Amino acid sequence: MEENIKIEIKDFSFLYHKKQVIHNLNLKIHKNEITSFFGPANGGVTTLLRSLNRLFELNHDTHTKGDILIDGKSIFDPDSSVTELRRKVGMVFEIPAPLPISIFDNVAYGPRLKKKKSKSEINDVVEQALKQAALWDDVKDRLKAPAMSLSGGQQQRLCIARVLALQPEVIMLDRACSGLDPISTAKIEESLFQLKEEFTIVIAPHNVQQAIRISDRAAFMLMGHLIEAGTSDEVFGSPKDQRTNDYITGRFG
Amino acid sequence: MRKQFDKQLENLNAKLVEMSEAVEQAIANTNTALTTRNTELAKEIIACDDDIDAMEKEIESLCLKLIIQQQPVASDLRLVSAVLKILTDVERIGDHASDISEIICMMNGKEYIKKLEDIPQMAEVTQKMVHDSIVAFVSKDIELAKEVIATDDKVDDLFVAVKDELIVLINNNQENGDQAIDLIMIAKYFERIGDHAVNIAEWVIFSLTGFHKDSRVM
Secondary structure, three states, X not given: OOOOEEEEEEEEEEEEOOEEEXXXXXXXEXXXXXXXXXXXXXXXXXXXXXXXXXXXXXXXXXXXXXXXXXXXXXXXXXXXXXXXXXXXXXXXXXXXXXXXOEHHHHHHHHHHHHOOOOHHHHHHHHHHHHHHOOOHHHHOOOOOOEHHHOOHHHXXXXXXXXXHOOOOOEEEEEOXXXXXXXXXXXXXXHHHHHHOOOOXXXXXXXXXXXXXXXXXXXXXXXXXXEEEEEEHHHHHHOXXXXXXXXXXXXXXX | XXXXXXXXXXXXXXXXXXXXXXXXXXXXXXXXXXXXXXXXXXXXXXXXXXXXXXXXXXXXXXXXXXXXXXXXXXXXXXXXXXHHHHHHHHHHHHHHHHHHHHHHHHHOOOOOOOOOOHHHHHHHXXXXXXXXXXXXXXXOOHHHHHHHHHHHHHHHHHHHHHHHHHHHHHHHOHHHHHHHHHHHHHHHHXXXXXXXHHHHHHHHHHHHHOEEOOEEOO
């Protein structure tokens, strides 16, 4: 396996009941890069993201074919822990969902569950996660305040911090900036640029413009098929497939 | 949204065609002024260059407005950026027609030292190259763009022929020198017009393929 590949999706198919929503998808996701999956609704993007950490297993009657490898190891391996997988591959959702507890406790929640850690260790983890999510300066003087008192953009950055506190390797964001104003969106995008130095980032952007702004690589999905994937310059500059061109230039979708 | 955008792109094409028609006319008029030693017409051509420059500014603004309003990507981005590049070449061709006209004015209707044959032919060929390159752009015709690029060899050959003939004329009689220099400059300007038409054709190919002179730009 090539050195800089973090995730390898191999001939992967996904079915809800009998309906196939992802068709034989093959793709490699690179380390220390932002990879965007984009396309019109019902294209399979969310399902694919939910497959990468087996979150789909929370739904009944789902089936997969093919394989997904992280660092060369199958995530479906019977002796691999799904809890460990979801720590390693964190997810930030469209609507921020802070727990109705303090800012600090939201971020500390995961590390406290994981294993016994001293108070000062927890403090360090929380501080580092909040800094990485570019939220520390906003909240350092009111860590005990309820998380619900934060603005939408801050809540979303809190959710990113919560993922980071678990020391993941891959961070997924599913339309994580849809409800945010341009300033909050810019702050999150700015922190993603920092985070990719250390992590592998996979996003479902809320629009094509965001994908263009932040992705190193992009993959266009349509009706469960991967239409094309490549570097951002290729996909948004000179897409090979007419359907990609039509979608990103606003001719359908 | 897309309908409005398509309308704007059509308008952009129409403006570019309008500008290139003005430039083609300038080349044709230059040819006439040259062969008929008409300094009045040459002066008119020089005056018309301001209109061409104004058209360039207008199209440039249109492109920038489209970029900010529509944030074009993929084929749209290539089209708008190609127009911006083509624009510079079209404008420069207008300048060269004007440069030639200035020389015609300086020659002030004097009899030519030779019968002009190759230079008027250069004018005709380059005028067609400019015309075809813009047609290739508007009709997305990659073959026509390649034809324009190939035609440039003919212009280069004509230039060499003019040069060789003028050297003989200077060797025969030193008094031919003054006018020979004027004529070689005129020929050189037409040769440059051919080069600019090639540039346009290369941007047409970029707009259609993402490749510029065989290397990938986007």
